[in-house]
Amino acid sequence: MKNRNLLFCILCLMVGTTVLFSQSRAMANDSVKARITLDNTELALEVPPINHQGTVMVPMRPIFEALGASLIWNENQLTVIAERGNTTISLKVGSSFAYINDRAVVLGAVPFVNGGNTLVPVRFIAEAFNATVVWTQADQLAAITTESTRPTEGEIIHSDSGNYVPASLNIRFVPSQSAEILLAKAKPLEKLLSDQLAIPVKLSIDTNYNSVHEALKSKTIDISFLPPSGYVLAHDKHHSADILLQALKFGIDAETGRSTSKLTDFYQSMFIVKADSSICTLEDLKGKKIGWQAETSAAGYVYPADLLKSKGIDPKQDIQGSVFKGHDKSIIAVLNGQVDAAAVFQDARNIVKIDYPDVMSTTRVLAMTDKLPNDTVVVRPDMTPEWKHKIQDAFISLGQDPLGKKIIYDVFSHNGYTVSEDSKFDIVRNSILY
Numbered sequence: 001m002k003n004r005n006l007l008f009c010i011l012c013l014m015v016g017t018t019v020l021f022s023q024s025r026a027m028a029n030d031s032v033k034a035r036i037t038l039d040n041t042e043l044a045l046e047v048p049p050i051n052h053q054g055t056v057m058v059p060m061r062p063i064f065e066a067l068g069a070s071l072i073w074n075e076n077q078l079t080v081i082a083e084r085g086n087t088t089i090s091l092k093v094g095s096s097f098a099y100i101n102d103r104a105v106v107l108g109a110v111p112f113v114n115g116g117n118t119l120v121p122v123r124f125i126a127e128a129f130n131a132t133v134v135w136t137q138a139d140q141l142a143a144i145t146t147e148s149t150r151p152t153e154g155e156i157i158h159s160d161s162g163n164y165v166p167a168s169l170n171i172r173f174v175p176s177q178s179a180e181i182l183l184a185k186a187k188p189l190e191k192l193l194s195d196q197l198a199i200p201v202k203l204s205i206d207t208n209y210n211s212v213h214e215a216l217k218s219k220t221i222d223i224s225f226l227p228p229s230g231y232v233l234a235h236d237k238h239h240s241a242d243i244l245l246q247a248l249k250f251g252i253d254a255e256t257g258r259s260t261s262k263l264t265d266f267y268q269s270m271f272i273v274k275a276d277s278s279i280c281t282l283e284d285l286k287g288k289k290i291g292w293q294a295e296t297s298a299a300g301y302v303y304p305a306d307l308l309k310s311k312g313i314d315p316k317q318d319i320q321g322s323v324f325k326g327h328d329k330s331i332i333a334v335l336n337g338q339v340d341a342a343a344v345f346q347d348a349r350n351i352v353k354i355d356y357p358d359v360m361s362t363t364r365v366l367a368m369t370d371k372l373p374n375d376t377v378v379v380r381p382d383m384t385p386e387w388k389h390k391i392q393d394a395f396i397s398l399g400q401d402p403l404g405k406k407i408i409y410d411v412f413s414h415n416g417y418t419v420s421e422d423s424k425f426d427i428v429r430n431s432i433l434y
Contacts, residue, residue: 034140036122038066047117049142055109056135056142057119060091067129067146073118080111080118082125089128091120098163100128107163124163127382164382166222168200169193169391172212173225173412175205186411192404196394216240216380223379223391225412229298231376232428241378243425244388245395248416249374257347257360265418266371268346269299271307272334272363279340282311282367289320291330291342300327303369304343306431328352334363341366373424377417392419 034051036043036058043066049058060080064071069084078093090099093111111120122142123133131146171193175182183205193201204221206212209230215221217240226234226241234241248263271290273279279288285308293300305315313319322339324330328351330342335356346368349359356362377395379388398404399416408414 034142036063036142036144038144039146040143047115047119049122050114050119051140052109056122057109057112058122058125059117060111060120060125063120063122063125067126067131067144069129078113078118080120084129087129089125093118098124127163162382162384164380164387165384166199166387168202169197169223170202170204170221171223172204172206172215172221174207174209174212182411185407188403189398189407189411192398192401192407193394196397197390213238213240216378219380219382221380222383223377226376226378227298228373228376228425228428229302229431231378232425234378235422235425236429240380242381242383242388243376243420243422244379244392245377245417246420246424247374247376247412247414248399248418249413250415252346254346254365254368257349263416263418265374265420265424267299267374268371269303269307269343269369270346271304271341271343271366272331272349273341273366274334274337275362275364277340277364279366282308282313285341285366286313286318287320288340289322289338291333291339292321292323293325293327293330293343294323298372299345300330300343302431303372303427307367307369331359331363332356335359370427372427373420375412375414376420392417 034049034056036045036049036056043062045059045062047059049056051057061071061073064080064082067084069082072081072083074080079090080092081088081090086101088099088101091107091111092098093113096107096110098107107121107124109121111118113119122144123135126133126144129146131144134143134145135141136143171189173186183203186203190201190203206215209226212221212224212226213230213234216224216234217238223244224241231241231243235243246265248265249267250259251262251264252258252268253260271282271285279285292304295301301315308315308319315321322333324333324342327342327344327348330339330344331349331352333339334342349363352359379391395417396419398408399414405416408416
């Protein structure tokens with residue numbers, strides 16, 4: 001019986017080895033040769049790197065040594081441990097998981113053996129040791145740049161491995177009202193999201209968006225709520241955020257100015273004038289008095305001013321601007337004749353209806369801006385695609401859950417969430433803010 005068991009074990013080992021060898025050969029055969037440079041110097045490797053289905057794989061020992069890491073190879077367990085400074089990474093042949101210190105990450109491709117050499121994904125290795133990797137498809141070139149030769153922030157080409165698997169989620173937002181009150185209202189979201197994602201979730205608040213940008217950049221938080229301009233700044237300049245979702249709000253009927261039952265991921269800004277005004281086109285605003293909000297206000301200045309510029313009108317030189325604190329104040333200024341027109345969000349006239357019940361008939365819409373994206377939910381860029389999708393699904397579920405729907409409206413004035421994409425924010429990039 002013992003001999004039969006021993007024979008069975010040997011057969012299993014042979015089959016496993018054959019499968020691993022066959023997989024390795026299949027991977028090698030399904031790949032094309034690539035090149036690697038480290039700080040602009042091409043690495044001369046005994047075994048050439050290969051581009052396997054979009055992931056550049058390199059022989060482990062030369063790449064670790066080139067990055068200044070010491071290496072321990074466990075032949076029996078097919079595991080490699082590399083150390084440099086305070087960073088230890090561990091990979092295993094055939095496993096899609098690796099570890100950076102005690103943090104588990106998902107690899108873009110599993111390490112495999114080819115011709116007696118263990119090949120590992122170069123992007124993961126380089127970025128684990130704080131280097132950046134830029135892939136050039138035409139040249140089949142992976143360029144590694146270490147911290148010592150990295151360009152200044154404005155010149156960095158953003159590249160994230162997408163390997164981060166969260167053991168917990170830290171979410172931070174900037175409150176629009178009393179911080180303590182809103183945080184208390186938001187706290188139940190921790191349990192709702194934790195139940196959805198099966199990991200702990202913690203919400204915290206910050207005093208300003210600059211602090212949130214720094215927290216995203218340093219990866220001390222995982223998710224945040226940002227206005228469109230804040231997202232573009234974090235994504236384009238700091239390379240610290242990817243778009244996950246946009247907030248949904250009820251649309252506005254253009255004819256009546258009333259809310260509709262349809263949820264949208266955009267809003268618009270508009271110019272209003274008195275109903276009997278002689279101003280009929282945007283060009284007629286040249287030389288007139290316009291009520292603005294502060295220059296940082298998207299609906300009350302930025303996008304309406306862009307609309308004027310598109311008509312050849314300089315919003316600073318060609319009109320007389322008056323700044324009001326509140327869209328309602330701008331509307332009242334039009335009604336009272338203090339200004340000839342006002343830039344407000346659609347349809348801000350509803351907020352003065354109690355005091356001015358005939359506001360809809362005594363004013364008219366002169367022009368509307370293009371569709372502007374609603375507020376965002378953003379995530380740190382290095383999170384795995386799988387987890388990004390999980391978080392998207394969890395937030396969308398919030399908008400469909402009675403308790404979740406109430407909380408997100410009370411805290412953020414959101415009615416739900418929808419999946420978004422970066423191209424929707426090109427209108428922000430093309431605005432006078434940038």
